[in-house]
Amino acid sequence: MLVDMKAILEDAKLKKYAVGSFNVYSYETIKGVIQSIKNQKIPAIVAFGEKYLKNMDFDSVYRCVETLSEDIDIPFSLHLDHCKNPANIYRAIKSGFTSVMYDGSALSYEQNIKNTSKVVEVAHACNVSVEAELGSLASGLNSNEGELSDEEIYTSPSQAQDFVEKTGIDALAVSIGTVHGMYRGVPNIRVDILKKIKEKVDIPFVLHGGSGTPEEKLRDCIINGICKVNINTEISMYTLENIKQNLNDGSKYHLSDISLMEIDLVESIVSKYMNILS
Numbered sequence: 001m002l003v004d005m006k007a008i009l010e011d012a013k014l015k016k017y018a019v020g021s022f023n024v025y026s027y028e029t030i031k032g033v034i035q036s037i038k039n040q041k042i043p044a045i046v047a048f049g050e051k052y053l054k055n056m057d058f059d060s061v062y063r064c065v066e067t068l069s070e071d072i073d074i075p076f077s078l079h080l081d082h083c084k085n086p087a088n089i090y091r092a093i094k095s096g097f098t099s100v101m102y103d104g105s106a107l108s109y110e111q112n113i114k115n116t117s118k119v120v121e122v123a124h125a126c127n128v129s130v131e132a133e134l135g136s137l138a139s140g141l142n143s144n145e146g147e148l149s150d151e152e153i154y155t156s157p158s159q160a161q162d163f164v165e166k167t168g169i170d171a172l173a174v175s176i177g178t179v180h181g182m183y184r185g186v187p188n189i190r191v192d193i194l195k196k197i198k199e200k201v202d203i204p205f206v207l208h209g210g211s212g213t214p215e216e217k218l219r220d221c222i223i224n225g226i227c228k229v230n231i232n233t234e235i236s237m238y239t240l241e242n243i244k245q246n247l248n249d250g251s252k253y254h255l256s257d258i259s260l261m262e263i264d265l266v267e268s269i270v271s272k273y274m275n276i277l278s
């Protein structure tokens with residue numbers, strides 16, 4: 001059952017669990033995530049990033065999700081991940097996405113507020129939820145998020161309060177030490193900063209850079225207000241590594257066999273995260 005993200009995240013906030021947001025860019029990745037929702041019976045977010053528009057367009061993603069989820073009564077959202085171009089946000093909404101992330105984190109604070117507020121106005125008029133980001137994550141190993149820097153800019157708790165009040169967003173992506181991609185060393189997750197943000201802001205928080213984050217750190221973050229955890233790199237690494245191993249087992253494979261393998265492997269790693277987070 002395709003719903004807006006706000007409904008899913010408010011339930012997670014109330015009951016102190018987090019919803020996994022899993023990146024998709026093909027029929028196989030979409031089917032893998034949808035199969036996990038169906039078989040685990042756990043709400044989730046199917047996330048398609050603007051940077052994957054070379055792989056699929058918004059209409060195709062929406063139609064694929066709609067068709068594959070016809071018999072699913074577990075709530076889930078179709079979310080536009082990391083979008084810097086407002087025109088793409090409006091295209092995704094028109095195609096049927098139920099949630100969008102406007103990423104103005106690289107802009108000046110004032111410009112980020114201005115652009116995010118405009119996106120909120122349009123999206124809310126269409127019953128679509130909005131996530132936005134303050135601060136920015138460093139780039140780790142094997143990240144596919146694009147031109148990110150090595151520098152982590154932590155979210156300022158007082159700025160977070162002002163930002164949420166001025167923009168009216170539904171969920172805030174915070175920067176507290178996770179990285180996009182795999183960690184280069186021991187993760188230093190600043191739950192102390194998260195706690196300070198929580199004292200000032202009462203909306204669901206989003207943790208980007210979920211891949212490779214130790215389970216106990218994820219749990220600590222969830223207890224302190226994280227309601228959505230984004231996973232991309234680990235799905236790709238796990239699936240690719242297993243496909244590579246299978247290809248070397250001496251059997252003959254057809255490309256269609258690889259497609260089936262990919263769907264099952266995506267389902268397996270996504271299901272693992274769904275159970276850790278819920």
Ligand code: 13P
Pocket residue numbers: 023081082143144179180181182207208209210211230231232233234
């Ligand atoms: P990872 O690639 O580190 O899992 O991060 C994904 C993400 O935050 C997508 O928005």
